[in-house]
Amino acid sequence: MGFKKFLAKRAITMFGVLMATLLVTIILVGSNMDSISKQSAALEIRQQVTNNKNLLSSFKTSEQLDSYIENQIKQRITALGLDQPWYSPQRIGLSMYKILTLDFGHAKFLTSDSGSSDVKDIILEKLPRTILLFTTATAIVSVLGIFLGTVAASKVNSKIDRITSGLAIISSSFPVWWIGVLMIFVFAFLYPIFPARATPDVSISDPGYLGSLLYHMALPLITLVIIGFGSWAYLVRNFLVGVLQEDFIMAKRAAGIDEKRILYSHALKNAAPPIVTILALSLSGSLGGAIITEAVFDWPGMGRLYFEAISVLDLPVIIGATYVLTAFFLVSVFVADVLYGYFDPRVRRE
Amino acid sequence: MSFSSKTIWKEFSHSKIGIVGIAILVILFSMSIVAFVTIPLDSFKTWNDPASWLLYPKSAQPAWVNYFQSEKIPEHLILSPVVSSQQLDSVSVLTNSFLVNYQYDGFPSDFIYQYTVKYSGSPLLQVSVTRPDGIVLPLVSTSLPFAKDDTTYSSMIFSTQDVIAKNILDKKTRYAFSLDGISSEKIIFSKLDENTILKGTYVFQVRLYDVSEKPVLSKSNLILGGKVYGIMGTDELRRDLSVGLLWGTPLALFIGITVSIGSVVFGLVYGVYAGYKGRATDEVLMRFNDIIYAMPALPLLIILAVTIGNSIFLMVGFLVIFGWVGIAKVSRSMALQIKTLQYVEASKLMGQKDYKIIFKHILPQLLPYAFASIAISVPGAITTEAGLSFLGLGDPTFPTWGQILHDASSYSAAARGMWWWILPPGIMIAVTGLAFVFMGQAMDGIINPKLRQR
Numbered sequence: 001m002g003f004k005k006f007l008a009k010r011a012i013t014m015f016g017v018l019m020a021t022l023l024v025t026i027i028l029v030g031s032n033m034d035s036i037s038k039q040s041a042a043l044e045i046r047q048q049v050t051n052n053k054n055l056l057s058s059f060k061t062s063e064q065l066d067s068y069i070e071n072q073i074k075q076r077i078t079a080l081g082l083d084q085p086w087y088s089p090q091r092i093g094l095s096m097y098k099i100l101t102l103d104f105g106h107a108k109f110l111t112s113d114s115g116s117s118d119v120k121d122i123i124l125e126k127l128p129r130t131i132l133l134f135t136t137a138t139a140i141v142s143v144l145g146i147f148l149g150t151v152a153a154s155k156v157n158s159k160i161d162r163i164t165s166g167l168a169i170i171s172s173s174f175p176v177w178w179i180g181v182l183m184i185f186v187f188a189f190l191y192p193i194f195p196a197r198a199t200p201d202v203s204i205s206d207p208g209y210l211g212s213l214l215y216h217m218a219l220p221l222i223t224l225v226i227i228g229f230g231s232w233a234y235l236v237r238n239f240l241v242g243v244l245q246e247d248f249i250m251a252k253r254a255a256g257i258d259e260k261r262i263l264y265s266h267a268l269k270n271a272a273p274p275i276v277t278i279l280a281l282s283l284s285g286s287l288g289g290a291i292i293t294e295a296v297f298d299w300p301g302m303g304r305l306y307f308e309a310i311s312v313l314d315l316p317v318i319i320g321a322t323y324v325l326t327a328f329f330l331v332s333v334f335v336a337d338v339l340y341g342y343f344d345p346r347v348r349r350e
Numbered sequence: 351m352s353f354s355s356k357t358i359w360k361e362f363s364h365s366k367i368g369i370v371g372i373a374i375l376v377i378l379f380s381m382s383i384v385a386f387v388t389i390p391l392d393s394f395k396t397w398n399d400p401a402s403w404l405l406y407p408k409s410a411q412p413a414w415v416n417y418f419q420s421e422k423i424p425e426h427l428i429l430s431p432v433v434s435s436q437q438l439d440s441v442s443v444l445t446n447s448f449l450v451n452y453q454y455d456g457f458p459s460d461f462i463y464q465y466t467v468k469y470s471g472s473p474l475l476q477v478s479v480t481r482p483d484g485i486v487l488p489l490v491s492t493s494l495p496f497a498k499d500d501t502t503y504s505s506m507i508f509s510t511q512d513v514i515a516k517n518i519l520d521k522k523t524r525y526a527f528s529l530d531g532i533s534s535e536k537i538i539f540s541k542l543d544e545n546t547i548l549k550g551t552y553v554f555q556v557r558l559y560d561v562s563e564k565p566v567l568s569k570s571n572l573i574l575g576g577k578v579y580g581i582m583g584t585d586e587l588r589r590d591l592s593v594g595l596l597w598g599t600p601l602a603l604f605i606g607i608t609v610s611i612g613s614v615v616f617g618l619v620y621g622v623y624a625g626y627k628g629r630a631t632d633e634v635l636m637r638f639n640d641i642i643y644a645m646p647a648l649p650l651l652i653i654l655a656v657t658i659g660n661s662i663f664l665m666v667g668f669l670v671i672f673g674w675v676g677i678a679k680v681s682r683s684m685a686l687q688i689k690t691l692q693y694v695e696a697s698k699l700m701g702q703k704d705y706k707i708i709f710k711h712i713l714p715q716l717l718p719y720a721f722a723s724i725a726i727s728v729p730g731a732i733t734t735e736a737g738l739s740f741l742g743l744g745d746p747t748f749p750t751w752g753q754i755l756h757d758a759s760s761y762s763a764a765a766r767g768m769w770w771w772i773l774p775p776g777i778m779i780a781v782t783g784l785a786f787v788f789m790g791q792a793m794d795g796i797i798n799p800k801l802r803q804r
Contacts, residue, residue, distance in 0.1 A: 173783030
C-alpha cells in the first residue's frame with residue numbers, strides 16, 4: 001500500500017469518527033435541545049404579539065388572543081421544521097449539516113468577552129488561549145522528558161533512572177486538577193506569588209494584556225509541567241531501553257562509535273516513531289483534560305467554556321465545543337498516524 | 351508466553367513494589383471493612399442531611415494539630431454522661447455528670463445540653479457546674495412540661511439562654527472584673543481575678559427530680575463547642591470528614607475495580623474474537639474499535655452524565671464504554687499470534703467449536719496480561735470518576751473523594767486555608783492509584799522481561 005493510499009484510508013476513518021461523535025452528541029442532547037428550541041420559538045411569538053399594540057387591541061376576549069397566539073406558534077414551529085420529532089432523519093441530518101459547516105447557532109446564556117452570543121465567535125475567542133497554554137506545556141514537558149528519559153536510559157538502574165521511574169509512577173496516580181488545587185492553595189494563598197484566578201484582569205485592548213496573560217498562565221503551566229514530565233521521561237526511557245538492546249546498536253558499539261553519539265543520534269532516531277506518536281496523542285489528550293484543569297485554574301479557554309456551558313446547559317455551546325474538541329483530537333491522531341507511517345514504513349504495509 | 355500461576359506468584363513476591371502495592375491494598379480493604387462495621391449505614395446515608403450534623407463544629411481543624419502548637423486550640427467535645435440515681439424519701443433523683451479536663455488555651459465557643467427524657471408528671475431539671483476551684487455555679491433550673499401519661503420529651507439547653515446568664519450574675523461578687531457583655535461560657539470557664547481561661551477539671555451535673563415515678567434520660571449529651579475536632583476535622587457543613595473519607599474507600603475501590611474488570615473482560619473477549627475470526631469480522635470489529643478509540647472520552651462522559659444520569663452505577667457503565675478499547679487492540683494482536691500455534695490449529699482440525707477454542711485455548715494464555723491490565727486501569731477509572739465528581743457531575747448521594755473535593759472547591763476551601771478539607775481526599779485518591787500502579791508494574795515486569803534488562 002502506498003503512502004497516499006494509507007493517508008486516504010486514515011483520513012476517511014477519522015472523518016467517520018468525527019461524524020459518529022457528532023451523531024452521538026446530537027442524539028444525547030437531542031430531546032433537551034428540541035424542547036428548548038420550541039420554548040424559545042413560543043416565547044418569541046408571544047413577545048411579538050404583546051409588543052404589537054394594534055394587533056392586541058383588535059381582540060375582544062382573551063380567549064381569542066390565546067387561540068391566535070397558539071396558531072402563530074404552531075405555524076412558526078412547522079416553519080422551523082420543529083413539528084417533526086427530534087429523532088427524525090431530516091432533523092438530525094439538518095443539524096449535522098449545519099454543524100459541519102460551522103454554523104453552531106446562538107448561545108442561550110453565554111457570551112464572548114466582546115459580547116457576541118454567536119457560538120462560533122465564542123469558540124474562536126477561547127480556542128487560542130487553550131492552544132497557547134497546552135501547547136506550551138506539552139512543548140516544555142516533551143523537551144524535559146526526552147532529555148531526562150535519554151539520560152535515564154543510558155544509565156539503567158542508576159539513581160537518576162530510579163528517580164525518573166519513581167516520579168513517573170507517582171505523578172501518574174495524582175489527578176492533575178488536585179495538584180492544581182494544591183498549587184493554588186500554596187502559591188496563591190499561603191505564599192501569594194501567583195494569582196489564584198488565571199483569567200487576566202486587564203482588557204484585551206490594553207497593551208499590558210499579553211504580559212498579564214503570561215503572568216496568569218504561570219501557575220497552570222507549572223502544574224502541567226510538574227505532573228507531566230515524569231511519565232514522559234519514563235516512556236522515552238522504556239522505548240530507548242528497547243532500542244538499545246537491538247543488534248545494530250551492538251554493532252555500532254563494536255565499531256567503537258562514541259556512546260553518546262549512539263544514544264543521541266542512532267538510538268533516539270529509532271525510538272522516534274512511538275515518541276512522536278505519543279507527543280501528538282498527549283497534546284490532543286490534554287485538550288480533553290483541559291476541561292477540569294481550566295475549571296480549576298479558571299483559565300478562560302475551551303475547557304472552562306465547556307464546563308460553564310454544561311453548568312447552565314447551554315446546548316448550542318456544548319455541541320459546538322464538543323465538535324471543535326473532537327476535530328482537534330482527530331487532527332492530532334491523524335498527524336500522529338501520518339508521522340508514524342512516515343517514520344516507520346512497516347505500518348503502511350500492514 | 352505461558353505462565354503457571356505458581357511461577358507468577360513466585361516472581362511477584364520477589365518484586366518489592368508489588369508487595370508494597372498489595373500491602374496498601376490490604377490496608378485499604380481493611381479500611382473499607384472498618385467503614386462497614388463501625389459507621390452505621392444510616393450515618394453514611396445522612397451525609398447530605400444537615401440536620402444530622404448539628405452537634406458537630408463548623409470548619410474545625412483535626413484535633414491532632416494541637417500536638418504541634420504551644421497554644422492549645424479548644425477541642426469540640428461531645429461528652430457522654432456518668433449516670434447515677436438515688437432515692438431521697440419520696441423524691442427520686444437521676445444524676446448525669448459530665449466530667450471534662452479542660453486544658454485548652456481558649457474558651458469554648460459555646461455549650462449545648464441535648465436531652466431526651468421519658469417521664470410522667472412534671473419533673474424538675476437542674477443543671478449546675480462545679481469548677482476546678484470548687485465553686486458551684488447553678489445554670490438552669492426548670493420544670494418540664496406537665497404530662498399526665500408517659501411522654502417522651504426532647505429539648506436542648508443553649509449556653510446563650512438568658513436564664514443561664516441571669517443565674518451566673520447572682521455570683522458576680524466573686525469575680526474581680528465586670529461581667530457586663532461577657533457571654534456565659536466565658537464567665538464559667540474564667541479565672542476569678544481576670545477574664546482568662548481557668549484550666550482544670552469541670553463537672554457539669556444534670557439532676558432530674560421527680561416525685562411520682564423514676565424518669566429515664568434516654569439521650570443525654572453535653573457539647574462543648576471548639577475549633578478542632580476528630581481525626582480529620584469537619585467541613586463547612588459540619589460534616590465529620592473522617593466519615594466521608596472512610597466511606598470513600600469502599601466506593602473508590604468499587605468504582606475502580608468494577609470498571610477495570612468490566613473493561614478488561616469485555617475488551618479481551620472482543621479483541622480475541624476479532625483476532626481469531628479474522629477477515630471481515632475482524633475488519634468490522636476493529637473499525638468500530640477505532641471509532642470509539644478516537645472519541646474524546648471526557649467531553650462525551652460529561653455529556654452522558656448530564657443527559658442520561660449520574661448515579662454511581664451508570665458512571666461505572668460509562669467508564670467501561672471508553673475503557674475497553676485499548677485492551678481489545680492488544681488482545682487482538684496477541685490472539686493473532688496464538689491462533690497460529692500448532693495446538694490451536696490441531697484442535698481446530700479436530701472440529702472443536704470456536705467458542706471452546708477461544709475460552710479454553712486462547713483466553714487462558716492472555717490471563718497474565720489481563721491481570722496486569724486490570725491493575726493498571728484501576729487508577730485511571732478512579733481519577734476519572736473523581737474528576738467528574740469534582741466538576742459536580744458525580745453521584746451526590748455518595749461521599750466519594752471527588753465529591754468531597756467538589757464541596758471543598760465550591761466553599762472555596764483553598765482560599766480559606768482549609769487544608770484538612772483539600773489534602774486528605776487527594777492523597778487517598780493518589781495512594782489508592784499507587785497501590786494498583788505498583789502491582790501493575792510488578793506484573794508488567796513479569797510479562798515483559800525486556801524492561802528489567804542489564
